[in-house]
């Protein structure tokens with residue numbers, strides 16, 4: 105991207121004037137997707153704390169909060185720091201933070217915002233509490249519950265109760281509730297089977313909550329849910345907030361693998377055809393511009409042209425028949441993103457358009473924030 109292609113210099117330009125490749129946000133679709141989340145959460149009486157891993161951008165987080173989100177979810181402490189700097193006041197880091205240096209950063213962050221984290225280990229919780237006391241702050245925590253994904257978390261029931269009791273009685277910590285993530289069930293199909301499977305997983309979470317309440321332990325937050333499951337999880341009795349965020353852009357993974365059809369594609373890569381061959385065309389976007397991880401990108405409006413492969417700087421699309429109609433050299437085409445998370449991190453900024461005109465440029469300030 106050249107100097108003229110960055111920042112506010114782009115505002116007011118038409119799509120055709122943009123140099124490629126460039127990451128675009130269709131602002132009408134983006135606004136509709138946010139409204140879909142907000143309306144559904146309001147209908148089901150659930151708070152929305154969208155995961156921000158797909159955008160890593162405080163301006164987008166502020167849009168979500170201004171529309172009705174409670175705050176955001178992050179994966180990493182450094183992402184949360186960027187969000188706090190960007191004015192977000194209520195954050196969940198949906199991961200266990202384990203080193204003393206990071207415990208200190210997390211404790212210090214409490215001076216500027218409520219930054220909740222998660223634990224699945226009693227020793228980590230005790231060490232975190234000691235650092236928090238030393239810093240003079242209290243760290244809000246959720247107990248991470250393994251509801252079948254087998255990634256992190258303690259098992260539902262007694263193990264949750266035990267860890268929750270330790271958190272509640274450790275100086276420097278504040279027990280805020282529990283979280284689980286049903287990420288292993290997003291692609292279950294057909295819908296009835298998916299509902300059944302997700303309900304069974306969430307049962308463990310709610311049983312754990314009830315056990316905690318019976319023992320007099322506080323559990324104001326029960327957090328779960330992703331874009332691939334949000335309709336089922338938000339409507340499930342006892343879940344208080346959902347972490348679903350990716351639907352704000354949506355992508356082919358949510359549509360084709362998770363069968364979620366309530367959102368519009370808001371994220372595309374504008375690209376230019378750079379070569380025409382007898383059986384394929386080439387665009388100026390390879391794996392350094394967008395990703396095939398989880399799901400391949402697709403050419404918007406050219407359903408018949410399938411991706412053959414992405415090399416570093418070339419996207420090669422197969423023509424169904426030689427000589428068939430296809431975009432020509434120099435023509436701009438848009439690629440619908442296959443998986444947003446692994447695409448946005450390759451870019452410095454989002455260029456937001458309405459009616460084909462650039463309205464905003466948002467810096468991806470969380471890009472590279474991995475600690």
Ligand SMILES: Cc1ncc(COP(=O)(O)O)c(C=O)c1O
Nearest residue numbers: 155198285330331347348349350
């Ligand atoms: C802990 C956690 N919560 C929620 C999500 C869902 O996020 P999204 O709605 O962006 O797919 C994920 C996805 O990886 C996750 O790891």
